[in-house]
Amino acid sequence: MTLTDPETDPEPATGTRHADPDLTDPGPTDPDLSARIAGALAGAAVGDALGGPVEGWTPEQIAERHGGRVRGVVGPWHGDDWRTARPIAPYHKGDGHVTDDTLMTHALIRVYGKVRDHLDAYAVAEHLVPELITNPVWIPELEAEALPLQRIFLAEKWLVARLHYGHVDPREAGTGNIVNCGAAMYMAPVGLVNAANPRGAYAEALDMAGAHQSSYGREAAGVFAAAVAAACRPGATAESVVDACLGLAKDGTRTAIEAVCEVAARHDDFESALGPLRTAVAPYDTVGPDYRAPSLGARRPSRLHAIEELPIALGMVLVASGDCRQAVLGAVNYGRDCDSIATMAGALAGALGSPVPEEWTDTVRTASRLDLHGPATTLTEVTYEIAARDRERHRARDEEFAHLTRTTPATNAPTDPR
Template sequence: MTSSFERVYGALIGQAVGDALGAPTEGLTRAQIVERYGWVSDFVDDDPAGTDDTEYAVLTARVLLDHGAQLTPAQVAATWTENLVNQVGGFYGGGFSEMTAINNLRAGLAPPVTGSDNHEMWSDGAAMRIAPVGILCAGDPGEAARLAAIEAQVSHAKDGIYCAQVIAAGVAAALTADSWQKVVDAALGAAPADSWTGRTIRRAVDIGASNEDLSAALDELYERISIFHYPFADVGPEATALAMGVFVAARGEYVPTVLGGTNVGRDADTIAAMAGSMAGALHGSQAVPEKWRQRINVVRGHCIASTAGTDLAALARDLHAVLLAKEAGA
């Protein structure tokens, strides 16, 4: 039986490994991936590492450890100011939505303005970092969605927040679920059905469910979900939908899920990270191959200097301790 700690660590390391696997294929088309790699089944770099996706997730975990379910937008802004606004240099690979939010904070603005006065308020930047919210709200997707909206508004608004709510709710459900279908149901319930995010995710889930072959599912997802007329591949409703579609096509199994995210292209690191957090939470850290866990467990801090050296297993233990304390006090 998978322990609650293994599921917590599974969500964190599952996200980070997916991020690192997908980093080399980020921005590539399906055809380019096939031509260059055939099928990516392992790290293609000699020195793989997570990207800003993982490092922002660490920052989210830290603000939650400090403030828990009583989190406020002002507390998120204070954490970002301390760790990001005051950072000198760095930000390697940082996304536009986060950099705009940082500049807004630097200019004296506060949430929700920092997220709404942001030309990429609908990017996947909030969804990529939100898994720790799902962990803190294990078994309670509704609370995860509520807390995700508070955390996300420092850098996002509208569909950018909806996407974060979807992933947070999915992770929260996965930590206690006994089937991938329950994870999908919880995630779908977190976004307004008539929103851009809700419509796109439902279409992707249907595509994933209708394909028995993972590669065929990726082809159809790529062609029918991708927004080719926009110059960047970080649109939240697209990336989150692709993550959900891949998760369904892989029937929630960890390795096929993250490899599906890696091989679908587009914003592959974020897609594999989001899908990997749900699959890792569902099956636990033991579902993540040990050779992958060992190589990715320590965070580099390439984008956020203060995250350098973070041990994800230790961070998982801290988050798990919060869960145990909540259960004891219930």
């Protein structure tokens, strides 16, 4: 599925397409950088909180449990028995509580706030891992202040085991981890600091994700970051975001996105799309039909497969024509790993400029004791700083290249050798 040709709009290798405060002010229908960053982070948080309590179930089970489709914040699936119903995950999912998707996203923003430049796998080892094992934060699902390590799940605990205790090369530490959406789910900040530069976001996320994931899990992290960056482009649409992804994605990830989005383009409401989107992604998903009883081949490296979450999130944004409310609700009612799907869908819709419903943000902010303003402000400031550094780096390289080729830096036109 290609609605436009991504190759007709090539991007520079550096970050010269970053938002610039000196550019003409955006119009009322074209949100500026700070609004897109705030919207993406708020959309991700509410998607996470709405999806958490119905994660792991099917659309039919969700509808039966809640007397119809979920339309907002709901309580825990097992009610007051949430502490004992699932001993492996005794978390208070529901009631507006964010999960590890948001905890990891905000931890990554804190890393950007420290480094204030592009990140790589070594930054994950040197800064993100200490965030997980050193600094206590309020964890809504535990109803307590604790280290993030005490809430993140097995694929994320891998970071601590491999990097802090195993001292593995950060660029290779992700090899051997289960292949899932663990790295992709918190890569929205990478897309935002590379706003309007999908190729740069893709490269940065792939580098970082090497510390966490391999195979199509790592690829999904790069493509999701690219999608968020593409959503920040002035005039971006759900279709243009999908096209940017198809221009960068490789192997099974690309094929899965194409298959899902071809189906999504035929629907304009999530209710009719729930079954067809699952059917479209099933050949690429290794988990299998029963999410709580994964197949023997689940989450193993492959060039033919993809995580389920990213293609479905893109499909739901496409079905919703970029509308945040509808994209998030579609992702939530899809079930399965719907907190991560809705996190991605909410981030993309928010970056596109769709308003995030205030009743959701107010509930999540209060219930999770979550600051949605501070992280957005920090990331906006850092994004401007990175953009300025990118311009200087590009300018210096342009001058050096001009000297080597005897061209004029402003035009790169050859000078007269005489």
